[in-house]
Amino acid sequence: MRDRKTVVLELINKPALAGVLAQELLQSGMESANHLAEVTKMDVLCVLKQLEQGVLSADEIESWARSLHGCVDVGYEFGDDGVVEEAMFWLANPALNWPIDSQLHQRIVALFERRTVKRK
Secondary structure (H helix, E strand, O other), X not given: OOOHHHHHHHHHHOXXXXXXXXXXXXXXXXXXXXXXXXXXXXXXXXXXXHHHOOOOOHHHHHHHHHHHHOOOOEEEOOOOOOHHHHHHHHHHOOOOOOOOOHHHHHHHHHHHHHHHHHHO
């Protein structure tokens, strides 16, 4: 069995394998008491770029976001109430928010830009 941190990092970086990797995490047992990895703005933007390029489908991105959003082992850049966590919530719950498409991509970019402006 692989190290849990390795699987979490792979889950963040390989959204097309989200289902398999999430299952591997479930089978590995106990979640970590601490975050093993962090989802960043760049991670989210890279996944959305893959949607734009046709590499990933909206369903694959939703599966990826759901797998990460519900994982205690995963932290978020800017914390649990920051813009990355909010973007991941949007991606994990398109039925509650907006469909995963180019308009949502633009909303997330605008959300991240507002965060950048606030920090200056």
